[in-house]
Amino acid sequence: LFIFHPTPVLVNIGNHFDLKASVFTAPRRGIYSFSFHVVKVYNRQTIQVNLMQNEYPVISAFAGDQDVTREAASNGVLLMVERDDRVYLKLERGNLMGGWKYSTFSGFLVFPL
Amino acid sequence: LFIFHPTPVLVNIGNHFDLKASVFTAPRRGIYSFSFHVVKVYNRQTIQVNLMQNEYPVISAFAGDQDVTREAASNGVLLMVERDDRVYLKLERGNLMGGWKYSTFSGFLVFPL
Amino acid sequence: LFIFHPTPVLVNIGNHFDLKASVFTAPRRGIYSFSFHVVKVYNRQTIQVNLMQNEYPVISAFAGDQDVTREAASNGVLLMVERDDRVYLKLERGNLMGGWKYSTFSGFLVFPL
Numbered sequence: 497l498f499i500f501h502p503t504p505v506l507v508n509i510g511n512h513f514d515l516k517a518s519v520f521t522a523p524r525r526g527i528y529s530f531s532f533h534v535v536k537v538y539n540r541q542t543i544q545v546n547l548m549q550n551e552y553p554v555i556s557a558f559a560g561d562q563d564v565t566r567e568a569a570s571n572g573v574l575l576m577v578e579r580d581d582r583v584y585l586k587l588e589r590g591n592l593m594g595g596w597k598y599s600t601f602s603g604f605l606v607f608p609l
Numbered sequence: 610l611f612i613f614h615p616t617p618v619l620v621n622i623g624n625h626f627d628l629k630a631s632v633f634t635a636p637r638r639g640i641y642s643f644s645f646h647v648v649k650v651y652n653r654q655t656i657q658v659n660l661m662q663n664e665y666p667v668i669s670a671f672a673g674d675q676d677v678t679r680e681a682a683s684n685g686v687l688l689m690v691e692r693d694d695r696v697y698l699k700l701e702r703g704n705l706m707g708g709w710k711y712s713t714f715s716g717f718l719v720f721p722l
Numbered sequence: 723l724f725i726f727h728p729t730p731v732l733v734n735i736g737n738h739f740d741l742k743a744s745v746f747t748a749p750r751r752g753i754y755s756f757s758f759h760v761v762k763v764y765n766r767q768t769i770q771v772n773l774m775q776n777e778y779p780v781i782s783a784f785a786g787d788q789d790v791t792r793e794a795a796s797n798g799v800l801l802m803v804e805r806d807d808r809v810y811l812k813l814e815r816g817n818l819m820g821g822w823k824y825s826t827f828s829g830f831l832v833f834p835l
Binding site for chain 1: 644646648679680681683685711713715716717
């Protein structure tokens with residue numbers, strides 16, 4: 497159970513979210529719900545954000561509008577996660593000029609297996 | 610508990626999600642959380658996606674920007690669902706040229722009633 | 723456990739969501755999941771929606787495209803909430819001409835503390 501939020505992390509029960517690396521390491525096997533909203537500020541690039549499970553992209557989200565000040569690349573998923581799996585966001589394409597402000601990344605255990 | 614994802618379905622605990630029809634049939638009465646992100650590829654149409662409970666639309670989401678490559682129609686909801694209710698997505702307007710790639714549809718039981 | 727939806731509120735287990743004020747008052751301490759999708763109709767303004775916990779903004783979402791008919795400002799978060807905390811949406815900037823149609827605001831207790 498954690499939230500990635502630029503500063504601060506709002507909730508990090510169990511301390512399974514590594515703040516420095518922004519990586520969640522699963523404390524146990526189960527189904528987890530993850531969702532993210534990554535906000536880009538005005539620029540001409542399209543961003544693609546991947547939710548990664550270990551080394552593999554699971555889902556992607558995009559934000560590509562050139563005319564708006566702030567736009568979010570959002571998605572969410574339920575994932576079967578093994579103990580010690582690492583789940584994190586990867587900026588596959590584009591950049592986030594201005595950082596992660598307003599972006600969120602949340603997850604929690606829906607039920608254990 | 611399921612995820613609709615074009616290929617493959619990532620999680621389908623209990624096997625209550627019919628992959629061919631893309632319809633979730635509730636195994637029991639309760640409150641369920643549903644969310645979806647339907648991605649359209651570049652085209653000039655606006656899409657409207659409805660989350661359907663049996664024959665009734667519950668919530669809608671839209672994606673209508675003509676200038677971006679990929680854009681998601683996203684929404685989410687908590688629903689009181691009776692046993693055997695069917696929950697699914699319906700493309701009410703527009704088309705998804707290029708299919709459901711990157712789209713997700715997830716749901717899980719929050720608590721039984 | 724509640725959903726804000728213009729009319730009607732779809733789920734309001736425990737009756738902790740005040741329909742008139744659109745404010746959720748937490749019945750007990752715990753981690754709650756909140757998410758919202760606020761849809762604006764066509765107009766030239768950018769909207770900013772804040773999720774408020776008591777008097778404090780926790781997360782924000784934006785919708786600013788001038789060329790699309792409907793666009794959602796979406797975000798979601800896990801929050802540590804004390805008993806009697808009030809959680810609600812605030813339109814920080816812009817207006818929603820045409821009201822909250824298609825908008826949703828959902829929350830549920832992930833686990834008690």
